[in-house]
Amino acid sequence: MKEYSIGQMSRRTGVKVTTIRYYESRGLIPAPARTTGGQRRYDEAALERLAFLRHARELGFSLGDIADLIALAEAPSKDCAPAHEIARKQLAAVDRRMTILAQLREELVRMADADDPGHAGKCRVIEVLGDHRLCIGAHGRPDRSADLSGS
Amino acid sequence: MKEYSIGQMSRRTGVKVTTIRYYESRGLIPAPARTTGGQRRYDEAALERLAFLRHARELGFSLGDIADLIALAEAPSKDCAPAHEIARKQLAAVDRRMTILAQLREELVRMADADDPGHAGKCRVIEVLGDHRLCIGAHGRPDRSADLSGS
DNA sequence: ATACGATCTACAGCGACTGTAGGTTCAAGA
DNA sequence: TCTTGAACCTACAGTCGCTGTAGATCGTAT
Numbered sequence: 001m002k003e004y005s006i007g008q009m010s011r012r013t014g015v016k017v018t019t020i021r022y023y024e025s026r027g028l029i030p031a032p033a034r035t036t037g038g039q040r041r042y043d044e045a046a047l048e049r050l051a052f053l054r055h056a057r058e059l060g061f062s063l064g065d066i067a068d069l070i071a072l073a074e075a076p077s078k079d080c081a082p083a084h085e086i087a088r089k090q091l092a093a094v095d096r097r098m099t100i101l102a103q104l105r106e107e108l109v110r111m112a113d114a115d116d117p118g119h120a121g122k123c124r125v126i127e128v129l130g131d132h133r134l135c136i137g138a139h140g141r142p143d144r145s146a147d148l149s150g151s
Numbered sequence: 152m153k154e155y156s157i158g159q160m161s162r163r164t165g166v167k168v169t170t171i172r173y174y175e176s177r178g179l180i181p182a183p184a185r186t187t188g189g190q191r192r193y194d195e196a197a198l199e200r201l202a203f204l205r206h207a208r209e210l211g212f213s214l215g216d217i218a219d220l221i222a223l224a225e226a227p228s229k230d231c232a233p234a235h236e237i238a239r240k241q242l243a244a245v246d247r248r249m250t251i252l253a254q255l256r257e258e259l260v261r262m263a264d265a266d267d268p269g270h271a272g273k274c275r276v277i278e279v280l281g282d283h284r285l286c287i288g289a290h291g292r293p294d295r296s297a298d299l300s301g302s
Numbered sequence: 303a304t305a306c307g308a309t310c311t312a313c314a315g316c317g318a319c320t321g322t323a324g325g326t327t328c329a330a331g332a
Numbered sequence: 333t334c335t336t337g338a339a340c341c342t343a344c345a346g347t348c349g350c351t352g353t354a355g356a357t358c359g360t361a362t
Contacts, residue, residue: 005328007339017340018320026318037327039340063318094256098249105249108210108242156359158308168309169351177349188358190309214349 004042013050020050028053028067060090155193164201171201179204179218211241 010017023029029049032040042050056066065086072083161168174180180200183191193201207217216237223233 005339006341016320019318021341022319035327037340038342039327057318091256091260098253098256102249105242105245108238108245156308157310167351170349172310173350186358188309189311190358208349 002044004047006040006042009042009047009050012047013054015050015054023050023053023063026063026067028063028070060094061086065090152194155198157191157193160193160198160201163198164205166201166205174201174204174214177214177218179214179221211245212237216241 004012006017006020009015009020015023020029024031029046032042032046035041053066056069057063061069068086069083155163157168157171160166160171166174171180175182180197183193183197186192204217207220208214212220219233219237
């Protein structure tokens, strides 16, 4: 059966070496076997778990959510409503982010090709960013608690 | 001329009180006038600056970028190429994020309405998340450095 | 005058990493 | 077999952008 060093794990999943160790320290992946010299050696299962982790992180799940998911997956079945709840929550968050990003993209486009770089003097980038009146209240919801914080 | 307490600033811009103080401590907004009792009193200009800040944050600019932008805006014109550079960088980042989010959204939708919550037993949420083979390498770029980190 | 919410400072803590220092191990080539 | 040099190890501090806490003070409406 195949064995992987932490570096190979990193290359195969795209998760940085330091981050893999961090995940281990957080209990998100089990402590792997070690060589006599103390280096980590992972098996196929560990590779899959790490890929799952990377995947879930990309989906925007917090490490806490992921831990919950893992616990759910390892618990003797039971009710999966909590898992749905987590997924739905993430979906809502993603939708929110996408909406904002779409609006923002337009403004950035306006900014980026406002005038050729090099032209000194009037600089639309700063102008547009400064002229928040154009969009204050358009995206975001002033007079309510900000939802800038992620997750 | 109107004056605003920090709480009013917060309500008007959607930036939390603590965050406003944080921005001040980071030098992103100037220290405002104070009442004899020591409470902050802001003017219209400060309100605009804060709105700008909120706006720029929503656009995905880092506080560092924003500081640069402010410096550029306050400097005696000069060359605005750096501002363009920042805007273009952000635009690229936004595009990247949107692409990823769009793909992820689909997976989340698949998960979220995989089966009605309540049905015990098989839980597609965990199943889908576990079956990362469906997407490993599809989004994200394994074998390259991960770009999970923001900004 | 009193009450009560808003504000003050200072500082610790969070999430999710990332980087550093200083040492050890492993695998491939000479 | 020996030697190199990349990869690995631990421990811990630092980053970013906030957020929360404690305990005191302020300001305004009644």
